[in-house]
Amino acid sequence: MPGRRLAGTVMVETKKLMRALAGEVQAVPPVWLMRQAGRYLPEYKATRARAGDFLSLCYTPELAAEVTLQPIRRYGFDAAILFADILLVPQALGADLWFVTGEGPRLSTVTSRADFDALKPADAIHETLAPVYETVRILTRELPDETALIGFAGAPWTVATYMTAGRGTPDQAPAHALREGEPAVFDALMARLTEATIDYLSMQIEAGAEVVKLFDSWAGSLKGEAFARYALEPAKTIIGAVKAKHPEIPVIAFPREAGERYVGFAKATGADCVALDNSVSAEWAAENVQVDGCVQGNLDPRHMVTGGQPLIDETKRIKAAFSKGPHIFNLGHGITPEADPENVHAMLEAIRG
Numbered sequence: 440m441p442g443r444r445l446a447g448t449v450m451v452e453t454k455k456l457m458r459a460l461a462g463e464v465q466a467v468p469p470v471w472l473m474r475q476a477g478r479y480l481p482e483y484k485a486t487r488a489r490a491g492d493f494l495s496l497c498y499t500p501e502l503a504a505e506v507t508l509q510p511i512r513r514y515g516f517d518a519a520i521l522f523a524d525i526l527l528v529p530q531a532l533g534a535d536l537w538f539v540t541g542e543g544p545r546l547s548t549v550t551s552r553a554d555f556d557a558l559k560p561a562d563a564i565h566e567t568l569a570p571v572y573e574t575v576r577i578l579t580r581e582l583p584d585e586t587a588l589i590g591f592a593g594a595p596w597t598v599a600t601y602m603t604a605g606r607g608t609p610d611q612a613p614a615h616a617l618r619e620g621e622p623a624v625f626d627a628l629m630a631r632l633t634e635a636t637i638d639y640l641s642m643q644i645e646a647g648a649e650v651v652k653l654f655d656s657w658a659g660s661l662k663g664e665a666f667a668r669y670a671l672e673p674a675k676t677i678i679g680a681v682k683a684k685h686p687e688i689p690v691i692a693f694p695r696e697a698g699e700r701y702v703g704f705a706k707a708t709g710a711d712c713v714a715l716d717n718s719v720s721a722e723w724a725a726e727n728v729q730v731d732g733c734v735q736g737n738l739d740p741r742h743m744v745t746g747g748q749p750l751i752d753e754t755k756r757i758k759a760a761f762s763k764g765p766h767i768f769n770l771g772h773g774i775t776p777e778a779d780p781e782n783v784h785a786m787l788e789a790i791r792g
């Protein structure tokens with residue numbers, strides 16, 4: 440069992456998530472869910488109503504900590520993920536950000552040199568993001584001893600897709616247009632986001648995050664050389680810089696829909712674990728990705744809506760496929776508002792027995 444040496448004694452790592460990230464193969468894998476704090480839970484909706492709106496919830500540490508803890512109390516997941524959003528970083532850099540109910544995020548856009556020049560420097564983000572660090576500090580006191588605390592940020596490419604379009608897009612066309620049409624502006628934006636992400640993750644770690652995750656939700660629209668330049672390289676830079684300051688902190692990378700570009704991604708970037716979406720089969724990923732170390736994933740989130748025997752069968756199949764290496768059970772993407780909270784219990788029963 441991996442342990443840390445402290446003043447002549449060996450501290451045995453008891454958290455299942457940390458053990459998987461250190462490479463341990465466990466008969467029952469640790470489990471948590473992307474978006475585990477969210478609108479499928481009535482207690483989340485009640486706290487969000489108290490906060491008034493989503494961004495007020497993110498910036499009110501007591502309430503953000505409360506919604507982080509809700510799925511831990513209800514399900515006993517092996518990890519809690521800090522409640523915040525990847526789009527708080529652009530807001531902290533000076534972009535306007537608001538959420539349209541039923542539609543999603545809206546931001547002021549960066550599509551020219553003048554827009555870029557109006558952004559704040561990376562080290563200015565902490566003024567806006569200080570409440571997030573306070574949420575982390577509250578959680579380090581309130582989480583059960585066996586629950587690991589995950590901090591996170593959006594990867595530069597994914598955050599840049601929202602900053603260039605001003606909203607979510609099906610094909611990330613505005614970001615592709617800017618990187619091709621104005622490469623100097625786009626590269627400057629990527630560099631600013633990379634620096635801000637390093638600072639942001641480092642502050643979360645200093646506040647008490649034990650693991651950090653980098654969400655590159657739109658990595659799948661980058662192919663070939665563009666994938667290397669805008670997904671792999673920034674991840675490598677961020678992971679290298681975070682680990683230079685905090686070598687003991689494991690990093691989970693999620694280049695969603697990378698497909699065959701998942702192969703070798705952990706080795707190339709220094710990530711301790713690669714999170715898999717549900718477009719790749721667990722059997723393929725065990726053979727081609729898990730050979731390099733821990734993987735996370737990858738149940739289709741639709742099973743949380745539809746439930747029944749297919750949910751049980753798929754859960755067991757994924758657990759079995761990854762049983763020969765280190766594995767963290769999760770979905771391939773976030774749980775959706777239509778999910779039935781009872782289906783999460785059924786999934787946990789299928790994993791833990």
Ligand code: CP3
Nearest residue numbers: 473474475476477493520521522523524525543654656773
């Ligand atoms: O429980 C957790 O996973 C932690 C909190 C968390 C949220 N967003 C809360 C949230 C995390 C880790 C994120 C990451 C995030 N945010 C990503 C990357 C992961 C992914 O899903 O691909 C992205 C792309 C965003 C940007 C974002 N935030 C969008 C596109 C939306 C609107 C879509 C939606 O689901 O409403 C959000 C809003 C958001 N972030 C909600 C939550 C719980 C819903 C807000 C609400 O309560 O109305």
